[in-house]
Amino acid sequence: MADPSGPEVARRLRVVLVDDHRLFRAGVRSELAAAVDVVGEAETVAAAVVLVLDLQPDVVLLDVHMPDGGGRAVLAGVAAGAPSTRFLALSVSDAAEDVIGVIRAGARGYVTKSISADELAEAVVRVAGGDAVFSPRLAGFVLDAFASSPPVPDDAPAADHADLDRLTARERDVLRLIARGYTYKEVAAELFISGRTVETHVSSVLRKLQLSNRRELSRWAAARRLV
Amino acid sequence: MEEAHGVTVEAVVVGDCPMSPHLLAVVAATREALVNAARHSGVATVSVYAEITDDRVEVFVRDRGKGFDLAVVPDDRFGVTQSIVGRMERHGGKAFVRSSPGGGTEVHVELRRG
Numbered sequence A: 001m002a003d004p005s006g007p008e009v010a011r012r013l014r015v016v017l018v019d020d021h022r023l024f025r026a027g028v029r030s031e032l033a034a035a036v037d038v039v040g041e042a043e044t045v046a047a048a049v050v051l052v053l054d055l056q057p058d059v060v061l062l063d064v065h066m067p068d069g070g071g072r073a074v075l076a077g078v079a080a081g082a083p084s085t086r087f088l089a090l091s092v093s094d095a096a097e098d099v100i101g102v103i104r105a106g107a108r109g110y111v112t113k114s115i116s117a118d119e120l121a122e123a124v125v126r127v128a129g130g131d132a133v134f135s136p137r138l139a140g141f142v143l144d145a146f147a148s149s150p151p152v153p154d155d156a157p158a159a160d161h162a163d164l165d166r167l168t169a170r171e172r173d174v175l176r177l178i179a180r181g182y183t184y185k186e187v188a189a190e191l192f193i194s195g196r197t198v199e200t201h202v203s204s205v206l207r208k209l210q211l212s213n214r215r216e217l218s219r220w221a222a223a224r225r226l227v
Numbered sequence B: 001m002e003e004a005h006g007v008t009v010e011a012v013v014v015g016d017c018p019m020s021p022h023l024l025a026v027v028a029a030t031r032e033a034l035v036n037a038a039r040h041s042g043v044a045t046v047s048v049y050a051e052i053t054d055d056r057v058e059v060f061v062r063d064r065g066k067g068f069d070l071a072v073v074p075d076d077r078f079g080v081t082q083s084i085v086g087r088m089e090r091h092g093g094k095a096f097v098r099s100s101p102g103g104g105t106e107v108h109v110e111l112r113r114g
Helices: A022-032 A045-055 A071-081 A096-104 A117-128 A136-145 A169-179 A184-191 A195-211 A215-226 B021-040 B075-090
Strands: A014-018 A037-042 A059-062 A086-091 A109-112 B008-014 B045-052 B056-063 B094-099 B105-112
Touching: A014 A022, A014 A045, A022 A037, A022 A117, A037 A045, A045 A059, A045 A071, A059 A071, A059 A117, A071 A086, A071 A096, A086 A096, A086 A117, A096 A109, A096 A136, A096 A195, A109 A117, A109 A136, A136 A169, A136 B008, A136 B045, A169 A184, A169 A195, A169 B045, A184 A195, B021 B045, B021 B056, B021 B075, B021 B105, B075 B094, B075 B105
Parallel strands: A014 A037, A014 A059, A059 A086, A086 A109, B008 B045
Antiparallel strands: B045 B056, B056 B105, B094 B105
16 A cells, blocks of 8 residues: 655655745755655645646645645545545644544655754655654644543454544544653653654554544534634 | 743643632743753753543643753752742642753652542
């Protein structure tokens, strides 16, 4: 399914930048130049959709907010037209609703623009390999969204694991450490589990975010809107 | 905080609750931990994670800076560490400091609610 990820990947990843600020794109392009090939840039939703369909890049770095609709609109426009392209949301946006929205529209992760160049390159590789990328802020949003539901026991029967509205205790542990600023590697060391297991937990949380029937998510989003 | 000390604070907050005098101690301890990180860590970013649940409030202040050896704490660090721990204990809470040379520092502040 997914390409084997990691530094051993021989082919350089092809990346498209979608952001309405030219200066920001230029900055990201130069920061990432050593690690990936930036094959295209777009500053509007319409241009982004055409470009992604045309280039079929490995990864699209997607701004959450743009004047004509933003990341969600790009994801909706591309739809199934670029099946092997993966999207990573990159934004300064603080609005939980928007961030969760872009994840539910299909992005594999969310990072804030304060991320370092090395971390961003690492996140691009991870997303290209089919894994999920959770920044501290996204982890916090998810914990908040699922806060009111009791955890699923880790040893629950498989049927209960399919419960998309709840997190397992272990998933919570992993998210809390990410929210505290731990890297995946540090999370693994802290919980005495492998890096691969951390990835599995994070991917499972992403799946719940994307597929949950939103009993908890919509309740939370509604409460947020009142604040 | 960011302007005064030239660091970026990455703050993540989960949950919410009304303010109380004991919570002010948590805020003050957090502030102290942040200033400490800004002054001594040598790095430009500090992470803050605050989680409020029905029965407790927890805050973690973490930097990836130079850290220090808790067994041989320099006087200035000892003072700050003690004042954070002491402040929390006076308010019925707890504080823990984890640090190692080269491994950064994390201050964990905890207070039971109700």
